[in-house]
Amino acid sequence: MRETRFTPDRGLTTRMVTTMFFIGLLYVVFVGALIVLLRGAWPVVLLLAGGVFVAQFWFSDRIAAYGMGAREVTPREAPELHGAVDRLCALADMPKPRVAIADTDVPNAFATGRNRNNALVCATTGLLRRLEPEEFGGRAGP
Known part of the structure; x- marks a missing residue:
């Protein structure tokens, strides 16, 4: 391991x-x-x-996304979210999952899928709206 x-x-x-x-x-x-x-x-x-x-x-990834009302987004639609996922995947040395956004004000995020090839990362609009830029990237501020 x-x-x-x-x-x-x-x-x-x-x-x-x-x-x-x-x-x-x-x-x-x-x-x-x-x-x-x-x-x-x-x-x-x-x-x-x-x-x-x-x-x-x-169908765990689809069930979870459907339950949250999430939709997959492209890097053009959500560049900050895709950038954060790209950085985390590079740090963890793993393939990039699909990225989705759920339209709800509750701040939340989750990852699901039966394996690395069928993974999905989802964040809610409430979380994306509340995070400061340094929090969003997972970096600690000075």
Whole structure:
């Protein structure tokens, strides 16, 4: 594994594991409801549950973007956002993901995707409007 200069965030890791647990619990409840509704139809239950699982995994980037109402933007439409993503990707030595903007006043950003080739980075208009230039680039001011 490659070395990184970023320190681990234990709080973030805890929140992510907790979220994964509850999503898994929701999936178990979904399968349980299918078993109750479709008694004796195990192949159908397995097919439906497996289909939902694969669809969630395969389309995770599109599902998240759709849920936020995000749209992909070109470097011409959002030069500062693309510039910040370009700099971070160069520092992390990774390919550049697709870049999107969600039109909401809530300051937020997220990255999603099943692998590096299907990754998406999204920022909201509220975040982009509130960030100062030095904050936007991830650089500390004097």
